Amino acid sequence: MEKSKKALPIVLASALAATPFVAVPQAYAIEKLDVSADNDGAGKESDYDIKFTLEEDLSSGDTITVEFDGDFDVDDKISKKDIDGIDVKKVEVDDNEVIITVDEDFEEGNKISFTIKSGITNPDDKGTYDVSVETENESSDTDEVEIKKSSSSSGSKSKNDYSVTLSSKAAGEKVSLKLGKISLKGSDELETNSTITVTFPEKGMLPSSIDEDDVKVNGTTAKSVSISGSSVDIKIPSGADSDDYITLEFDKSAGIENPSSGDKYVFKVKYDGTTYESDEFEITKNGSSNSSASDSFTVNLSDPGVGARTSYTFDADFGSKELKEDGELILEFPSSDMVPGIVTASDFLLNGKSARKATAIGNRIALVAPTGFKATSKVKVEVTYGAWISNPKTAGSYTLKATVSGRTLESKSFSIGGSSVNPTPTNPTNPTNPTVPVPNTTTNNSTATIALTQNALGKQTGVNVAIKGLGVGLQKQRDFIEIVFPVGYKVPAYIAPANISVNGVGANFVAVRGQNVLIYPSQDVPAATNANIVINPAANIVNPAVKNTYSISVFTSEERGLLFARAVGVGMASPAQQKPVTPTPQQPQQPSTAIPANSASFKVNAANFSLHGKTYPLSVAPYIDGNTTMVPAQFFKEALALTTQWNNTSVAVISGTKVVKFTVGSKTAKVGKTEIQLPTPVVLKNGMPMIPIRTVTDNLGYKVGWDAKTSSVYVYK
Numbered sequence: 001m002e003k004s005k006k007a008l009p010i011v012l013a014s015a016l017a018a019t020p021f022v023a024v025p026q027a028y029a030i031e032k033l034d035v036s037a038d039n040d041g042a043g044k045e046s047d048y049d050i051k052f053t054l055e056e057d058l059s060s061g062d063t064i065t066v067e068f069d070g071d072f073d074v075d076d077k078i079s080k081k082d083i084d085g086i087d088v089k090k091v092e093v094d095d096n097e098v099i100i101t102v103d104e105d106f107e108e109g110n111k112i113s114f115t116i117k118s119g120i121t122n123p124d125d126k127g128t129y130d131v132s133v134e135t136e137n138e139s140s141d142t143d144e145v146e147i148k149k150s151s152s153s154s155g156s157k158s159k160n161d162y163s164v165t166l167s168s169k170a171a172g173e174k175v176s177l178k179l180g181k182i183s184l185k186g187s188d189e190l191e192t193n194s195t196i197t198v199t200f201p202e203k204g205m206l207p208s209s210i211d212e213d214d215v216k217v218n219g220t221t222a223k224s225v226s227i228s229g230s231s232v233d234i235k236i237p238s239g240a241d242s243d244d245y246i247t248l249e250f251d252k253s254a255g256i257e258n259p260s261s262g263d264k265y266v267f268k269v270k271y272d273g274t275t276y277e278s279d280e281f282e283i284t285k286n287g288s289s290n291s292s293a294s295d296s297f298t299v300n301l302s303d304p305g306v307g308a309r310t311s312y313t314f315d316a317d318f319g320s321k322e323l324k325e326d327g328e329l330i331l332e333f334p335s336s337d338m339v340p341g342i343v344t345a346s347d348f349l350l351n352g353k354s355a356r357k358a359t360a361i362g363n364r365i366a367l368v369a370p371t372g373f374k375a376t377s378k379v380k381v382e383v384t385y386g387a388w389i390s391n392p393k394t395a396g397s398y399t400l401k402a403t404v405s406g407r408t409l410e411s412k413s414f415s416i417g418g419s420s421v422n423p424t425p426t427n428p429t430n431p432t433n434p435t436v437p438v439p440n441t442t443t444n445n446s447t448a449t450i451a452l453t454q455n456a457l458g459k460q461t462g463v464n465v466a467i468k469g470l471g472v473g474l475q476k477q478r479d480f481i482e483i484v485f486p487v488g489y490k491v492p493a494y495i496a497p498a499n500i501s502v503n504g505v506g507a508n509f510v511a512v513r514g515q516n517v518l519i520y521p522s523q524d525v526p527a528a529t530n531a532n533i534v535i536n537p538a539a540n541i542v543n544p545a546v547k548n549t550y551s552i553s554v555f556t557s558e559e560r561g562l563l564f565a566r567a568v569g570v571g572m573a574s575p576a577q578q579k580p581v582t583p584t585p586q587q588p589q590q591p592s593t594a595i596p597a598n599s600a601s602f603k604v605n606a607a608n609f610s611l612h613g614k615t616y617p618l619s620v621a622p623y624i625d626g627n628t629t630m631v632p633a634q635f636f637k638e639a640l641a642l643t644t645q646w647n648n649t650s651v652a653v654i655s656g657t658k659v660v661k662f663t664v665g666s667k668t669a670k671v672g673k674t675e676i677q678l679p680t681p682v683v684l685k686n687g688m689p690m691i692p693i694r695t696v697t698d699n700l701g702y703k704v705g706w707d708a709k710t711s712s713v714y715v716y717k
Contacts (some may be wrong), residue, residue, distance in 0.1 A: 028055040028138045035131040035143040037266070038275040042147050043124045048131070049199075049270075051113045051228065055138055058106040061089065062136040066098045068120065069129040074098065075119035084590040085114035085203060093119075113229035115199065122147050164281040167252060171285045172260045174319045179267055180247035183275050192241045193223065194272070196234045198248065199267035200256075203230040207255035207320040214254035218243050219350035246271065249551045255377050257319045258283050258430070259322045296412045298323065299400050302385060305414055307393045309558075312383040312400070312413060321407040324375040329367045331381070332401035333389070336363040347387035351380050379404070386557070391416050406507060445469060446711040450552050450566035451535060458545045460537045465554060467531040472558040474525040477508045480518045482555040486626050488544030488570075491515055499539040503532055517541075518557075547571035551627050565624050567607060595707060599716035600639035604629070609639045610712075620688045622713075629681040629713065630690040640702065640715060651682065651689045655700040664689050673700045 031053040039046035050066060058064075063101035068074055074096045080088040087103040098116060106112060123129055124492050126149050134140035165178040179198070191558055196217065200206055215222040220239030225232060226518055234248070246269060250256050259265060262285030267278040267340040297317075303310040311401075323329055329350065335338055335397055345358040347369050381402065397413040445468045453462035465483060474481070481502070485491055495517065497507040502521040517535070525531050535541060545548060549572070553565040595601075602609040607621040616638060622631040633651045637644035643654040651662040661670045667681045676695070693715070697704050702717050 029134060030135060030138050030141050031055055033133055033141040033143045036270075036273070037122065037143055037145055037147075038270075039108060039203075040122070040148050040273070041147060042122055042126050042149055045118070045121045047101070047118070047275075048120050048515060049113070049197075049231075050115045050116070050133060051111065051231075052133055052141065054110050054112060054135070055106055055108055056135070058102060058110075058112075058135055058137060060105050062102060064100045064102060064136075065140075066116065066132050067132040067140070068096045068098075068099070069123070069131065070096055071123035071125070071129060072096055073121035075121075078116065078119035080119045083114055083120055084117055084199075086112065087203075087233065091302070100590050111228040113231050115230075121457055159432055161276055162269075162276065164278050166258065166281065169258065169282065169284050171258055171262050171283050172319075174252060174255065174257050174317060176252040177250040177254075177256055178248070180277060181268060182269060184244050184246065184271065185274050187327040188244065188272050188274070190218075190236050190240050190243045190246070190271075192236055192238045194236050196236060196246060196248070197270040198232045198234065199268040199270070200230045200232070201267065201270060202259045204320065205257055205259060206230065206232065206700040208322060209255075210250075210254045216249040216253040218245070218247050219249075246276075255320050257324075261285065279351065297402070297409060299411045299414045301391070301414065303391070304414070304416055305391060306395050307391055309385065309388060309390050310384045311387075312389060313381070314400070314402075315378065315380050316402050316409050318377045318379070318404045318407045318409065320377070321405040322375045322377050323369055323373070323379050323404045325369055325604070326356070326375045327369045327373075327375075327404065329369065329381070331365045331367065331377065331383070332398070332403070333363045333365075334398040338390050338392060339363055339365060343387060347384045349380075349382035349384065351376070352382075352483045377547075445564040446708075448564050448566070450554070450568060452568050452570075454545070455543065455568070455570050455572065457543060457547060459543050460540055461543050462537040462539075463533075463535040463541065464553070465531075465533040465535075467554065467563065469528045470525060470531060470559070470563075471527060472556070473527040473529075474521060474531075474556060474558060476521055476524050478520070479557045480511075480520045481531065482531070482553065482557070483517045483519070483535070484553040485515045485517070486550045486552065486688075487515065487540065488546060488548075488550060488704070489515065490542035491517060492540045495535075495539045499536045501534045503530075543570045549627075551624060553624065561621065562623060565604070567627075595705070595714055596716040599705075599714040600635075600640075601710070601712040601714035602631070602635065603710075603712050611639055620685045620690065622693075623690075629693045630680070630683070631693045632685075632688045633691055634688060634691075636691070636696060640717075642700070647690050648684055648687065648689075651691060653691075653696050653700070658700055660696055660699050662689065662691060662695075669695060 032051070034049075034051040036049045037046040038049070045681050057691055074093060076093040078091055078098055080091045083091060087228050089101040089103040091101070092099040100231070104376060126147050128144045128146050130142050131145055132140045132142045142597045162180045162182045167176040209227060210225045210232065212222045212225045215225050217234060217236055218240040220237045220350075223235035225234055248269070262283050264280050264282050266280055269276045269278070269528045297314045300313045313351060339360050343358045343360045343365055345355045345367075348355040348358050348365070350367065350369055350373065353373060355367040355368050357364045358372040395417050397415055399413055400411040401512045402409050449464075449466045451464045453464070454460065463483070467481075484716045491512060491514070493512055494603050495510045495512060497510050500507045500510055500519055502519060502525065503523070507519050508522040509520040511520075519533060546568060549567045549569050551565050551567050554563045556563060597612075600609055600611045602618070602622050604624055605621050607618045608615050610616075618632055618634055620632045622629060622635070624630070633644055633646040633653070636642045636653050651664075653660045659672060662682045663669075664682050664684050667678045669676050669678055678692050678695055680692060694704065696702070697715060702715055705714050705716070706712075707714055
């Protein structure tokens with residue numbers, strides 16, 4: 001039977017002729033429609049492969065309609081289980097139309113590929129017949145299907161023609177795959193640049209892309225590989241040209257995974273109009289879980305002791321899911337007390353590169369892959385010692401979870417040993433080998449000093465740091481003292497250990513990280529003892545070229561937060577005249593003979609403030625950023641009784657008719673309608689915006705002073 005032709009009814013034609021033309025919206029039609037039958041024999045039931053490209057978006061709940069010529073027999077019992085390659089909500093059959101409601105979103109330009117696996121019977125007569133496809137948002141396109149005599153076998157489905165070899169038959173496991181040997185029908189031979197299409201049993205078995213180096217056709221690397229739905233199109237390389245058989249090999253690195261459910265499956269390989277169906281193969285379920293052996297990665301810890309601060313390193317393979325540039329990897333630790341409230345992106349490495357962003361929420365840390373990160377399913381994660389992750393406080397076996405794009409892997413169990421740690425932090429009994437690094441609140445560095453040997457502008461200088469006491473002892477060759485120089489100072493990329501001493505002994509090792517100098521002592525430095533650091537001028541640290549007062553900060557690897565900071569004058573006095581300067585956060589005004597009774601005071605790095613002789617908690621401790629003192633928005637509300645409103649994105653501080661507005665992450669603020677520049681951006685810590693204090697006090701009429709006796713900043717009006 002020839003292709004059917006339908007005449008336009010006369011009445012309808014007349015009505016159209018009498019109707020004036022009006023402007024209509026631009027119509028879109030699907031593109032590159034390809035309809036093919038697995039069995040082109042007349043009167044035979046056949047699977048139908050449908051492929052096309054979208055010109056408009058297609059959203060979940062929208063429909064795709066496939067209309068077969070009236071000579072086809074379309075079973076009205078076709079259901080969503082008969083549609084393979086896309087996610088389907090429901091299927092309806094109306095005469096010879098199969099109406100598919102999709103359950104996923106597609107974008108303009110996406111290639112759609114699916115198979116109607118049963119319910120379609122070919123016309124009884126040979127000939128060329130139309131199959132039309134349209135979507136809810138686009139008009140139809142039509143492709144022709146050639147039906148041959150029933151005795152024809154050139155396009156018929158060939159069952160059980162070849163074997164399937166998998167490296168593992170465990171559900172959900174990443175595998176290598178071999179299909180074949182497939183003997184081609186008739187006189188067929190492979191031709192260079194022709195396409196072999198492999199239809200996988202489930203779409204979820206495939207990654208988002210496969211490198212051609214991971215696929216071989218008859219032992220030769222494929223020319224190209226592309227994925228559409230559950231199908232893989234493979235361009236035949238010249239090395240397989242003229243072969244009368246097909247053997248396909250997918251390396252394990254291709255990212256193919258077994259179906260997640262235990263069942264029996266088949267592959268289909270199509271070449272030159274003929275589809276070859278594999279032997280049936282069975283996937284076995286691993287117990288009651290969808291996870292497989294490949295899901296369990298091994299965690300390496302630098303210190304497995306109870307409560308010890310430690311690094312974590314592991315290699316995880318997420319199979320079909322890839323971590324991409326700006327993608328998110330979530331680490332889930334056994335308990336929230338292992339994770340500090342504030343984490344730094346540079347302390348987390350993804351395939352050797354620092355994360356672009358790190359955020360701690362309870363027992364989870366969300367890491368964002370950096371710019372230029374190469375998309376991969378294999379990720380090496382390094383949580384460095386500087387991240388301040390501590391082990392569980394109770395001995396036992398624990399696991400760590402990692403998630404990428406909804407795929408969660410759980411580590412093999414790792415053991416934490418030793419005696420359980422008291423949840424209440426205590427000073428370590430052995431200062432040289434601390435297990436729970438916490439500051440010793442009895443240590444007072446209010447008289448600690450930092451002095452320059454040369455204060456001339458742009459000149460090399462030595463630096464003498466006198467620490468009066470450490471809250472936690474430092475272990476030689478493992479722990480370090482960190483000196484942070486503000487912007488303006490020139491710090492070389494390398495400093496020889498011989499140019500720095502700790503308590504008169506040359507450093508074991510010196511590392512430079514930007515403006516930070518990390519000094520590893522050659523001897524133990526016990527808690528509550530002095531530590532004198534001498535940096536020689538030969539270290540080549542150069543003073544700023546601008547006359548000013550600069551704040552140099554001191555940290556240690558074993559104490560969270562700032563140990564102390566001191567201001568040094570550059571270009572202001574000769575070294576002989578220079579005296580140690582007590583801490584002056586953002587150079588507040590010096591106090592008068594008496595501190596005003598109505599003042600509110602706080603200490604840098606202490607999470608509280610004092611008012612009228614009483615102490616009140618702050619959710620985040622004030623700190624110094626460069627030369628700027630940052631305080632939580634809470635301080636203005638509770639300490640100064642100012643109307644203060646904040647959330648995770650903005651802050652407003654109000655006094656009478658004056659309003660100062662801040663935006664988290666921004667270096668600008670508004671005083672009324674006037675925009676001003678901030679010395680440092682507003683940041684969010686533990687859900688609390690941190691504000692440059694002087695921006696508020698200077699604009700709302702408050703004064704700031706420094707009490708050297710108590711090392712406190714006080715604010716009054």
